[in-house]
Amino acid sequence: MPRAGGCTPWGREARLGETSWNGTSLAAALAAQTAECNPEEEINVNSRYTVESIELSPAGQEARLSESLRGEIRKRIGERFDQPLLDTLRRKIRRELGARSAELKVQKGSKPEHVKVVIQISEKKDESEFLVARLVYHSKQNWSFGADATWRREGQNLRFGILTDNDELIERYSGLRGGFERRRIAGDHLRLRFDVETWRAQWNPATRVALEQSPDVPGIYRTRFHFQPAATVVFTEALTLSLGVSFQRLDTQFPAAYTEAATAAVSTLRYRQRWRRLPDHRHEVDAGYNLRTAARSLESDFVYTRHFWDALYRYRSGRERLAVSLMAGLLNGRAPLFERFVLGNSRTLRGWNKFDVDPLGGDRMVHGSIDHSYSDFRVVYDVGSTWRRGQPAKVRQSIGVGYGSKDGFTMLVAFPVKEGRLEPIFLMGVNF
Numbered sequence: 001m002p003r004a005g006g007c008t009p010w011g012r013e014a015r016l017g018e019t020s021w022n023g024t025s026l027a028a029a030l031a032a033q034t035a036e037c038n039p040e041e042e043i044n045v046n047s048r049y050t051v052e053s054i055e056l057s058p059a060g061q062e063a064r065l066s067e068s069l070r071g072e073i074r075k076r077i078g079e080r081f082d083q084p085l086l087d088t089l090r091r092k093i094r095r096e097l098g099a100r101s102a103e104l105k106v107q108k109g110s111k112p113e114h115v116k117v118v119i120q121i122s123e124k125k126d127e128s129e130f131l132v133a134r135l136v137y138h139s140k141q142n143w144s145f146g147a148d149a150t151w152r153r154e155g156q157n158l159r160f161g162i163l164t165d166n167d168e169l170i171e172r173y174s175g176l177r178g179g180f181e182r183r184r185i186a187g188d189h190l191r192l193r194f195d196v197e198t199w200r201a202q203w204n205p206a207t208r209v210a211l212e213q214s215p216d217v218p219g220i221y222r223t224r225f226h227f228q229p230a231a232t233v234v235f236t237e238a239l240t241l242s243l244g245v246s247f248q249r250l251d252t253q254f255p256a257a258y259t260e261a262a263t264a265a266v267s268t269l270r271y272r273q274r275w276r277r278l279p280d281h282r283h284e285v286d287a288g289y290n291l292r293t294a295a296r297s298l299e300s301d302f303v304y305t306r307h308f309w310d311a312l313y314r315y316r317s318g319r320e321r322l323a324v325s326l327m328a329g330l331l332n333g334r335a336p337l338f339e340r341f342v343l344g345n346s347r348t349l350r351g352w353n354k355f356d357v358d359p360l361g362g363d364r365m366v367h368g369s370i371d372h373s374y375s376d377f378r379v380v381y382d383v384g385s386t387w388r389r390g391q392p393a394k395v396r397q398s399i400g401v402g403y404g405s406k407d408g409f410t411m412l413v414a415f416p417v418k419e420g421r422l423e424p425i426f427l428m429g430v431n432f
Contacts, residue, residue: 049081052109054117056093061121065096066188081106081115084276090119092237096188097121098155127152134163136346136429140353141166144346144429148177155184167345169338170207170354170361173199173224191232193244199224206359207337217360218302218336221250221260230266242268246292250336260301262336264294280317287311292339304333321406323371331363332389341365343386343396346432350382351398351414351425362386364393378404380412400427 054073056062062070069092076089086104094102103120134146148161157180164174179195203220211219230244248262270288277283292306310327327348329341340361344354348367367384380400385393400414412427 047080047082049113049115050109051077051079051081052111052114052116053077054089054119057118057120061097065093069093069096076117081117086117088237093119093121096184098184100127132430133161134165134431136167136432137427138167138346139426140355141345144168155182157181157183166202167347168342170204170340170342170359171220171337172202172204173338174202175199189234191234193230193232195226195228195230197224197226199226204355204359206355210359214360218334219252220337221252223251224338225249228266238271238273240270242266242270245298248336248338260336261299262294262302262339263298263300264292264304264306265298267291282314282316284314285312286314294333294335302334302336304331304335304339306331306335306339319375321371321373323369325367325369325371327365327367329365335363337361341386343367343384346427346429348382349384349396349398349416350380350400350412350427351416352396353425357396358386358388363388366393373404376403376405378402378410378412380414402427 054077062073065073072089072092076086090102090104093099099121101122103122105118105120107116107118109115129150129152131148131150132146133148134144136144138144144165144167146161146163146165148159151158158178159180160176160178162176164172166172175198177195177197179193181191181193183191185191200223201221208220211217226246226248228244228246230242232240232242234240244266246262246264246266248264250260250262252258252260268288268290270286272284272286274282274284288310290306290308292304294300294302294304296303307330308327309329310325312323312325315322331339331341337360340363342354342358342361343349343365344352344357348369349357365384365386367382369380369382371378371380373379378401381397382400383395383397385395387393397417398414399417400412402410402412404410404412408430410427410429410432414425414427415422416425
């Protein structure tokens with residue numbers, strides 16, 4: 001005897017005919033129907049349908065796509081409906097067309113158990129955005145703040161911003177930055193970017209004292225001007241390679257006032273991938289390798305090679321979030337202070353002050369971190385070491401607990417793990 005509410009196959013089709021095609025999406029209707037018919041059975045009801053066709057609206061948009069992306073669209077036709085795969089396809093189409101949005105809509109197919117997929121494209125007009133890119137307070141290192149204004153149009157980005165940062169480097173650097181990026185070249189396989197920055201540096205007394213005891217380390221500078229053109233090759237959605245040249249001019253003040261140039265060839269290989277095993281289980285991997293090489297042939301007053309590796313894994317499920325990160329660095333040659341590795345800030349060895357770890361930074365570095373949140377409660381554990389060539393490495397650890405919201409705002413109290421008196425450090429801000 002059929003269930004009340006129309007849960008027989010005939011009843012399901014009848015009810016879908018009354019609801020789905022009058023504004024309610026097919027996916028939502030199917031999910032609601034299945035939940036009513038069998039609330040204890042958790043299945044993906046969409047997967048039983050076959051994709052009959054994939055269309056872009058307004059018409060004519062597909063001709064603007066690359067051949068590889070058109071081939072991926074054809075590949076999905078005839079397969080079972082897979083929401084994550086189609087969402088990935090939708091995002092690729094939006095990026096390649098430079099559209100403001102791409103909305104996935106599902107319609108009834110011409111055959112039973114078939115659906116039509118329509119990707120509604122909204123053309124991107126001139127668009128501007130103001131973003132607070134950096135906001136963090138460290139009880140030993142004070143505030144760092146940065147804001148950017150970005151103007152976008154048809155795959156072109158123009159950016160201008162201000163920044164004062166006492167967190168990332170040994171110096172506090174303050175000033176202006178700007179840049180231009182062209183994202184869609186050769187079917188979105190090549191991107192060009194130009195960055196310009198001008199900074200004024202301020203130095204901690206501990207750094208000045210340490211420099212007097214380290215004559216092999218280049219001295220401090222008052223201002224720093226940076227210009228970097230770069231090209232990014234997009235092999236796949238996940239894998240990119242950036243190549244560029246970094247031109248930096250330093251106005252030094254110790255041991256004497258003069259100008260030096262730091263010109264380095266820069267390359268970065270980056271891999272980013274996101275996926276879902278279950279609808280509520282999200283995974284992300286982000287790993288990269290950066291190489292900076294300065295040489296006399298580039299008319300550089302500094303000669304050095306800097307290697308940096310980093311890897312991050314993120315997992316999210318419901319109210320639980322987990323992040324595990326690793327990084328390592330190696331610096332050889334005579335490099336300016338901004339190239340040296342720093343631990344003991346808002347992202348590394350939280351609970352330590354970077355000027356206590358090493359007021360000059362190191363030319364070798366290893367660091368690992370585990371960051372776990374449940375609801376708004378956050379716990380972080382850091383371990384790492386930075387040292388100089390020929391010196392022994394000293395491993396340091398720290399633990400932090402506090403509040404961390406899903407939108408990125410965090411308040412942490414972090415403690416160094418060491419013998420003797422504990423000196424907690426308070427951290428507050430966004431996106432660290």
